Amino acid sequence: PICSFDIGYRLVPAYYGQQYWFDPSTYGLPYPPPGTQWVRYWNDALLVDVYSGQVVDVIHNFFW
Numbered sequence: 001p002i003c004s005f006d007i008g009y010r011l012v013p014a015y016y017g018q019q020y021w022f023d024p025s026t027y028g029l030p031y032p033p034p035g036t037q038w039v040r041y042w043n044d045a046l047l048v049d050v051y052s053g054q055v056v057d058v059i060h061n062f063f064w
Contacts, residue, residue: 004060005046011053015041027062 005011020039024031032038032047036056039046043064047057 004044005041005055005058007055007058009055011046011048011055013053015039016046016048016050016053029059 016037016039020041021037022040022045024038027045029038029045035049035051036047037050039048040063043061045059045062046055048054049056
């Protein structure tokens with residue numbers, strides 16, 4: 001089963017590597033603050049702190 005992440009969850013580095021980053025302007029999302037990136041995880045958009053891996057914001061089912 002696919003798991004869903006919430007704010008505060010800490011991802012392992014393999015889940016927020018550059019291959020999962022996407023351009024937020026393509027989807028009408030705000031530019032990420034310094035030190036964070038929008039990451040696609042299945043159908044969710046996660047705003048992740050790239051230093052700690054902590055999920056800062058999440059939009060569930062964004063890509064479906």
